[in-house]
Amino acid sequence: MTRRYLMAGNWKMYKTVTEAVALARGIRAGLEANPPDLDVVLAPPFTALHAVGEVLRGSRIALGAQNMHWEREGAFTGEISPLMLRDLGCTYVILGHSERRQLFGATDEGASRKARAAMDHGLTPLICVGETLSERESNRTLEVVELQVAKVLRQLTPDEVAVSVVSYEPVWAIGTGHAATPLQAQQVQNFIRKQVALSHGDAAADALRILYGGSVKPDNIEALMEQGDIDGALVGGACLKADSFLKIVHYDAA
Numbered sequence: 001m002t003r004r005y006l007m008a009g010n011w012k013m014y015k016t017v018t019e020a021v022a023l024a025r026g027i028r029a030g031l032e033a034n035p036p037d038l039d040v041v042l043a044p045p046f047t048a049l050h051a052v053g054e055v056l057r058g059s060r061i062a063l064g065a066q067n068m069h070w071e072r073e074g075a076f077t078g079e080i081s082p083l084m085l086r087d088l089g090c091t092y093v094i095l096g097h098s099e100r101r102q103l104f105g106a107t108d109e110g111a112s113r114k115a116r117a118a119m120d121h122g123l124t125p126l127i128c129v130g131e132t133l134s135e136r137e138s139n140r141t142l143e144v145v146e147l148q149v150a151k152v153l154r155q156l157t158p159d160e161v162a163v164s165v166v167s168y169e170p171v172w173a174i175g176t177g178h179a180a181t182p183l184q185a186q187q188v189q190n191f192i193r194k195q196v197a198l199s200h201g202d203a204a205a206d207a208l209r210i211l212y213g214g215s216v217k218p219d220n221i222e223a224l225m226e227q228g229d230i231d232g233a234l235v236g237g238a239c240l241k242a243d244s245f246l247k248i249v250h251y252d253a254a
């Protein structure tokens, strides 16, 4: 199975609408000048989704959100629903990001309900998993990641898992400048694929795209992409400038 690679930019809580439009325009121009043979997703903050969606209209760049609620509507002050994201043109949604888990109480159970809701509304879930530094140091990485993956994918069928995206993001690598080594990432990502084969079957595991996230930069992406179970990257800091994100997308340029 050849999986189509995916590069996704998580803009986190950065960029006013004006700044977001400028960044999206820069990325669109760079990708149209030199079209990559992979998928690209931009996930700006909620406030810029509409404006960025307008910039991306008619391009091959997909729009993603950074979180959502699982209900389609209701009395949930401050929340955004899958229906609303579809209405804005989103086709991807990031779920279970470690910043949501660590700072805002997000859980595997919540991510599981959201993954189900994403599928029900035609959104591709981009599900983040990963261990903390203390979990790695106590040799619990695989155990922690196994549980996260099992819980979050629990409500999805094999066919749905096949079109989902998982991003392995060791918490100690996010925003620290200390990326996992290609071998560290490959070891965990290969393990994730094997676990998914056990839970959802070989075909789903084979088709599932597994990204790496955590201090991905233009100078480390190529070595990461050489690994067999790394199908792309979820990029935080390095996606906030068009030139560095474009270098990551074009990692294989001669």
Ligand code: PEP
Residues within 6 Å of the ligand: 010, 169, 173, 174, 175, 176, 177, 213, 214, 215, 216, 234, 235, 236, 237, 238
């Ligand atoms: C992220 O937020 O998903 C991420 C990987 O951030 P950074 O690239 O800044 O480490």
